[in-house]
Amino acid sequence: MEFHSAFLEAFFKWELIQRYFPAIMKGVGVTIEIAAAVVFTGICAGLALAVIRAFRARSINVVIVLFADAFRALPPLVLVLLVYFGLPNLGINLPSFAVLWIVLSLVLAAFCEEIFWAGILSIAKGQWEAARSTGLTFVATLAYVVLPQAVRLTVPPITNRTIAITKNTALGTVIGVGEILNQATTAQSFSGNATPLMMGAIAYVILFIPVVVLGRFIETRFRWRRA
Amino acid sequence: MRLNGVVSATPPILEIRGLRKSFHHVEVLRGIDLSVAPQELVFIIGPSGSGKSTLLRCCNRLEEPTGGSIRIDGVDIMARSTDINAMRRRIGMVFQSFNLYPHMTALGNVALALVKVLRRPRKEAERVALAALDRVGLSEKAAAYPAELSGGQQQRVAIARALALEPKLMLFDEPTSALDPELVGSVLNVMRELKRGGMTMLVVSHEMRFARDAADRVIFLDHGAIVEEGPPEQIFSQPERTRTRAFIADIAR
Numbered sequence: 001m002e003f004h005s006a007f008l009e010a011f012f013k014w015e016l017i018q019r020y021f022p023a024i025m026k027g028v029g030v031t032i033e034i035a036a037a038v039v040f041t042g043i044c045a046g047l048a049l050a051v052i053r054a055f056r057a058r059s060i061n062v063v064i065v066l067f068a069d070a071f072r073a074l075p076p077l078v079l080v081l082l083v084y085f086g087l088p089n090l091g092i093n094l095p096s097f098a099v100l101w102i103v104l105s106l107v108l109a110a111f112c113e114e115i116f117w118a119g120i121l122s123i124a125k126g127q128w129e130a131a132r133s134t135g136l137t138f139v140a141t142l143a144y145v146v147l148p149q150a151v152r153l154t155v156p157p158i159t160n161r162t163i164a165i166t167k168n169t170a171l172g173t174v175i176g177v178g179e180i181l182n183q184a185t186t187a188q189s190f191s192g193n194a195t196p197l198m199m200g201a202i203a204y205v206i207l208f209i210p211v212v213v214l215g216r217f218i219e220t221r222f223r224w225r226r227a
Numbered sequence: 228m229r230l231n232g233v234v235s236a237t238p239p240i241l242e243i244r245g246l247r248k249s250f251h252h253v254e255v256l257r258g259i260d261l262s263v264a265p266q267e268l269v270f271i272i273g274p275s276g277s278g279k280s281t282l283l284r285c286c287n288r289l290e291e292p293t294g295g296s297i298r299i300d301g302v303d304i305m306a307r308s309t310d311i312n313a314m315r316r317r318i319g320m321v322f323q324s325f326n327l328y329p330h331m332t333a334l335g336n337v338a339l340a341l342v343k344v345l346r347r348p349r350k351e352a353e354r355v356a357l358a359a360l361d362r363v364g365l366s367e368k369a370a371a372y373p374a375e376l377s378g379g380q381q382q383r384v385a386i387a388r389a390l391a392l393e394p395k396l397m398l399f400d401e402p403t404s405a406l407d408p409e410l411v412g413s414v415l416n417v418m419r420e421l422k423r424g425g426m427t428m429l430v431v432s433h434e435m436r437f438a439r440d441a442a443d444r445v446i447f448l449d450h451g452a453i454v455e456e457g458p459p460e461q462i463f464s465q466p467e468r469t470r471t472r473a474f475i476a477d478i479a480r
Contacts, residue, residue: 129289130326130385134340134392135316144343148330 016195020187024199027183028207034101034179035166035207041105042165043158046112047151053113054120054142064113071110076168079103084175096175108165115157119150159215163208170204180204240265240300240396240427241286247294248281248451255281257451258295263396268428270438270459273448274474279431282448283398286429287311287318300395316344319389323401325381327373333360333384334369337391345392359391360384363417379410383417390421397421399430415441435478439463447471 053064071079084099094102123146131141173182184200241263248256255278263269271279284290286297288304288311297304304314327336334356341352360366363383373381382402389397399418403411415437422428422441432438438445438459445462447455447470455462455471466472 124324124326126322126324126326127328130320130322130328130388131339132312133287133289133315133318133320134388135312135314135344136340137312140343144339145328149328152330 011194011198013193013195016191016193017199020196023183023187024203027178027180028203031169031179034169037101038104038108038166039162042108043112045109047116049109049113050116050120053117068110068113071107076107077171080171080175096177099175100172100177104165104168111161112158115154119154120146122153123149155219163211237265239263242298245295246285246292248285248290249293255451259453263427263429265427266425267443268422268441270442270445271431271448272445277448278451279448280400283400283429283431286398287315287320316392317395319394319397321385321389321399321402323404325385327381327385329373332370332372336384337388341391356391359387362390363387377410378406379413382414386417397426397428401431403434
């Protein structure tokens with residue numbers, strides 16, 4: 001019984017919940033904004049890079065592969081710090097929100113490029129040949145025959161990766177982006193209690209569970225009829 | 228080489244001269260000369276690895292020849308000035324593995340090139356596509372996806388996809404090899420129907436019975452060269468060359 005109340009006191013203190021609810025909600029709003037922006041630009045950029053790679057121009061592809069490998073290998077936190085503290089020395093001053101958005105978009109783009117590229121490669125050669133033999137150009141074949149199939153195949157890995165990367169919006173806290181974790185840690189240091197952090201954790205769950213469910217829905221929805 | 232009687236009067240649809248094709252250092256085609264006259268059905272037979280499929284695939288440049296020339300309806304398809312995409316829509320191709328687009332209905336498969344290559348309005352393209360499906364006896368399957376069709380039906384849709392573009396020449400690359408035996412007949416019947424309609428066809432296949440009753444000419448290919456050619460009765464019953472005889476005996480088993 002004693003542990004029970006100590007636990008509630010440590011993580012679910014009612015007056016703190018009331019006091020910091022607005023701040024956490026503000027953080028939720030910021031997290032949603034960044035996440036939405038990152039998902040959109042990251043996936044679009046990843047798809048664009050995979051399409052460019054399909055043209056198999058050697059020198060361009062070397063650059064794409066180097067980019068994808070570097071941004072998949074580096075911890076996003078390192079990139080966030082590097083860009084945030086490095087760019088001002090070049091005279092480029094970006095708001096911390098923009099830094100987080102750009103870095104996470106690039107990371108997501110790097111992963112998505114590899115996934116979309118694998119999807120494009122997985123489409124049988126016969127599909128290309130059938131389309132080209134009816135007079136479709138390379139670009140038309142890619143657009144109407146290969147990509148629609150490749151994109152469908154890649155929905156599950158893209159969804160997983162997107163969720164993994166958007167969770168990194170929490171890294172914004174180290175450069176002062178007022179997202180969920182930033183609001184929660186600020187509140188924690190003022191109150192000396194972990195309740196705001198628990199509120200942040202719950203907020204992440206509430207935010208991302210629907211995304212996971214939506215991913216599953218898209219996955220079944222996008223699958224074409226198979227035997 | 229023997230000049231074929233059918234060829235003499237009208238200019239050939241397909242005229243291959245000295246065609247060579249190497250993959251790395253392996254020469255797969257070693258100087259092929261072949262003419263196909265309008266409305267002719269030419270059958271290519273030969274052991275596996277003899278270059279049959281490569282020969283066919285050079286005709287629409289799915290494989291790039293390494294030497295020689297190919298003219299389709301008088302146009303040199305190897306020439307720099309030739310728009311190969313424009314030529315390809317006049318050369319229908321049917322593959323062993325059907326290669327239908329799995330994300331599109333039968334109608335969508337047939338209509339795609341009509342819309343995206345010939346720039347027909349969607350409505351008109353679908354009308355033409357439906358007519359093509361009707362020619363292969365599958366208009367009632369227009370809304371079905373490839374996965375919902377049998378192998379024979381899929382191959383007939385693939386034939387309709389090529390037919391819809393009104394090709395001058397149809398290339399068949401082992402069209403029945405991937406089919407269950409009971410489904411072969413439906414595809415061969417469609418090919419017979421095409422022949423009756425005056426389609427010019429170049430066929431790589433192991434369907435010898437079909438070759439006997441439908442082909443105008445049979446070409447026996449071995450090691451990348453034409454060993455013997457002639458009307459089916461001659462090739463199948465009285466082949467002149469030992470290699471042809473051995474091959475015919477092998478497949479007759």
